[in-house]
Amino acid sequence: MTVGVVGTGMSGLALVRALEQRGEEVVAFEARDEPGGVVQSRAVDGRVLELGPQRLRLTPGIRSMIDAFDLHDRLRYGADDQPIYVYHDGELKVAPLSVREAITTDLITPLGKLRMLLEPLFGPPRPGETVDEFLVRKFGRQAARRYAGPLYSGLYGTDPRNMLMEYSLGRVLEKRGVERSILLKVLESIRSDRETPPIVSFDDGIGELVAALYEAHAESIRLATPVESIRPIAGNDDPGDDGEGDKDTRYALETADGTERVDDVVVTTPAPTAAELLEPVDGDLAATLDRFAYNPIGMVFLDSGFGGRGLGTLVPPDADDVSISGLTWNASILERDRLYTAYIDPLSYPPLLEATEGELGQIAAREFERITGAAADVIHVHRWEPGMPAYDRTWTAMDDLELPSGIHLCASYVGRPGIPGRIRNAERLADDLVGE
Ligand SMILES: Cc1cc2nc3c(=O)[nH]c(=O)nc-3n(C[C@H](O)[C@H](O)[C@H](O)COP(=O)(O)OP(=O)(O)OC[C@H]3O[C@@H](n4cnc5c(N)ncnc54)[C@H](O)[C@@H]3O)c2cc1C
Incomplete structure (x- = not known):
């Protein structure tokens, strides 16, 4: 054969x-x-830029x-014990991805946190349910819209209201053995000390x-x-x-x-x-x-002395003063010298494909400064087409x-x-x- x-x-x-x-x-x-x-890993001025995936x-x-x-x-190990931040109301707030972060973050109000705890009471995905409908039903509006939805759908540049559970997140939950409660599954894996494989890349x-x-x-x-x-x-x-x-x-x-x-x-x-x-x-x-369908994606590589400790920033699509959809803090995750990667997708910036690379670079540098408070210079701009499968x-x-x-x-x-x-x-x- x-x-x-x-x-x-x-x-x-x-x-x-x-x-x-x-x-x-x-x-x-x-x-x-x-x-x-x-x-595609590129060496630009002695720095490693990942034009596609940033880590494994x-x-x-x-x-x-x-x-x-x-x-x-x-092999390079990433420091994955760091928070992910959400840009909300003009500030960076910690996404509650661990018990400690869930207690301390001010991204969600106390009432919103109580609503999240009711998650086990709500059943598995229903036929025809969208990712947004499912997450709102399970965790409440605040948690669903401020971070859970964008955290999942932002990877693909797709609106969670346009993703059907059965063909996207539902499959992931099924593979992870989640039958009814996501929260209880998370607690179970913490108790059993089952570790997520570490983030890695190469020099x-x-x-x-x-x-x-x-x-x-x-x-x-x-x-x-x-x-x-x-x-x-x-x-x-x-x-x-x-x-x-x-x-x-x-x-x-x-x-x-x-x-x-x-x-x-x-x-x-x-x-x-x-x-x-x-x-x-x-x-x-x-x-x-x-x-x-696929969604094109723009990546802008930035040099900045920001120095924050974290995996990156999530920008929910309804943030009306920013049109990038997120940032990877390469400097903090993999010790890539002063490097940050900004993402632009058509959901948050519809003219992505018509804009020039110079325009995309300007948007990313300006918004990086708005989000982090630190200035940034553009190193390189790359656009992917067809880009990410939209799911x-x-x-x-x-x-x-x-x-x-x-x-x-x-x-x-x-x-x-x-x-x-x-x-x-x-x-x-x-x-x-x-x-x-
Ligand atoms: C921007 C971006 C960021 C990502 N981030 C991560 C991440 O951080 N971590 C992670 O694990 N995954 C990430 N992913 C997902 C992951 O990188 C991809 O899903 C995976 O690398 C895709 O590999 P593939 O071989 O299936 O497809 P592709 O990489 O698309 O490969 C298809 C190949 O087919 C070739 N080809 C096309 N037409 C023809 C033809 N006619 N004849 C012969 N060859 C042809 C192309 O040139 C290409 O080499 C990311 C993806 C993207 C786009």
């Missing part, structure tokens, strides 16, 4: 590794001249790669892990070779049929360098590209993939996603978007492919 992998971001790289470890033949194609996808969690999957590539000396950024993965599997990876289309090979012209007779289905991956024939194809690109590539295989599938109402497309035999998806929009989740997804798929 030969597996063709389209794309070598973290999903594609982890999949190539998992398949080779299981003794499978694999060939992977990457459109760009470097692997890593949205993981040291899960078993990541740990086994660090062991295999002997990256221990390069030169997450790109070090990408480089190690690529080096170990370079023979199976063709960089700067975009797949132009995927088509079923003549003679097996019914790849949509899932029936018994379909076992020999083979596909052709067309690139500028020629055609690669494979038995199975795994597409790891964002949904819009997957739709385009898979059109010749199955028009209905392409139409379904086209329904998944909004368009995710009902999941119900119509039917894959022809031999076609597989290993991508954030059909699973967990975090890097550890991408690695787990790749491992599971490799097991399934070998099992076939």
Whole structure:
């Protein structure tokens, strides 16, 4: 069996590794001249900028790669015992993410705190419930709107009123084993001393892990070779049929360098590209993939002597004097010298895509100063498009996603978007492919 992998971001790289470890033949194609996808670590004036993900969690999957590539000396542990701040009423207030913070924060009024404690009385998600409706019902309006909703949905740049529980937060809670009460689950995990894996990165950024993965599997990876289309090979012209007779289905991956024939194809690109590539295989599938919406995201890297201790700042979308959606305090988390990363999404700043980079930089520096009281200079501006999967109402497309035999998806929009989740997804798929 030969597996063709389209794309070598973290999903594609982890999949190539998992398949080779299981003794499978694999060939992977990457459109760009470097692997890593949205993981892009850049050295700018002696500083490490992460254009995409800022940090990892040291899960078993990541740990086994660090062991295999002997990256221990390069590993950097983040100081994750720090608060997250919310910009509320013109001030920074601590988000109540621990018992101590819940007691001491002035983000929520005493009455709002009492309302939060009633959470176990309210049942699990209801059919058709949005993330906003669920969180308001469980924790009350203050906690839901001031931090819980934005903390979850801000990652994707989506309004919590536009996210259905069943296709977003509900899945996360289910995976974490939360049946009725989120609060009781949190208390249970504190009591059992179950620790969240620590925040980590590498001295030169997450790109070090990408480089190690690529080096170990370079023979199976063709960089700067975009797949132009995927088509079923003549003679097996019914790849949509899932029936018994379909076992020999083979596909052709067309690139500028020629055609690669494979038995199975795994597409790891964002949904819009997957739709385009898979059109010749199955028009209905392409139409379904086209329904998944994405939100572009702008990132502005700032230099500041602010020096605050914390993981970052959350800016709820209703903060009317600020249009950035949040800040990562890289200087404080990973000792990245004077570095702060500001996020701008279309929910908080609709003209994101039309604005110039200079305008985005100005907005971020000005608002950083408003929020923290410290001046900042712009180091670099980067925009991602299509950006983050939105996990909004368009995710009902999941119900119509039917894959022809031999076609597989290993991508954030059909699973967990975090890097550890991408690695787990790749491992599971490799097991399934070998099992076939
Ligand atoms: C701004 C941002 C911040 C994030 N922050 C974090 C974080 O802090 N921690 C965390 O764990 N996760 C974070 N994530 C999520 C995580 O980084 C991503 O979900 C994950 O890296 C996606 O990997 P992927 O391989 O699935 O997709 P991608 O990285 O999108 O990779 C897809 C690859 O396919 C290639 N490709 C596209 N078209 C073709 C074609 N026709 N032929 C061949 N190749 C093609 C692309 O060039 C790309 O390399 C963040 C994501 C973003 C965007």
